[in-house]
Amino acid sequence: MPIIHKIIEVETSEGISIFNITPQIDEFLQDTGIKNGQVLVFSRHTTTALAINENEERLLEDVKVYLRKLAPETDKYLHNDLHLRVVPEDEPMNAHSHLMSMTLSTSEVVPIVEGKLALGTWQSVLFFDLDGPRKRTVFLQISGEY
Template sequence: MTMQQEIYLSTSKKQELTDITDKVNSIIKKSKIKDGICNVFAAHATAAIIINENYDPNICLDLLDALNKLIPSGIWRHDRVDGNADSHLKSAILGPGETIPVKDGELLLGQWQSVMMAELDGPRSNRKVIVTVIGDVK
């Protein structure tokens, strides 16, 4: 069985990480799929989906700081078009999606792992994340 649903998020900062683990697990429960896989996909060129720790908020800030040091703004050819080349590059490195195992109707994540959408060119309204759950209903 397959189920697909969209999550819409609004962001308030230029860069931020939003924990969407509970929203994704809610979609899995609604699907009634017990065992399988879940793909979470950001349908944008300047947003990404990551799995990382969210228990300590400093990890999220450290990740954004590291990205900003690796990929500074204002020095890329695309900046002449709309000034957000660094956002595109960061998104390409992080990637638009993650696929996570589903066990007993929930994401099979490690103790400290969360699924997060990385906003890299905000603030934005209506960021679309597509959640696809594939598996067996038992």
């Protein structure tokens, strides 16, 4: 069974950014020729996350509001005591972003059936950057049969 991987890049904007990466995953799948199997989608950063949900603009805004309520940027967090730990000079105070990431997920697995992602009608693979703007990467790994 072949196992093929690829890294996709996402340039994000300030604060919480949500991107539908389903088209990039589907393009990679088509390039592999795999007909049946699965694709692992893995977020490679501690302040990013993934989810499978509806890519609807107003819902995505609701998600941002919800996440900000769960971990407000203005709350006091021990992780933000930068003077008490060794950090790079440009280290942001981003404990809230780490907490949001842990609330979501760092990976998703999508079945591949007859050469297509077996997502439901309204489902998309969504990538969340919770601490932008940054250049981010997402690891894709497809395994299956031709």
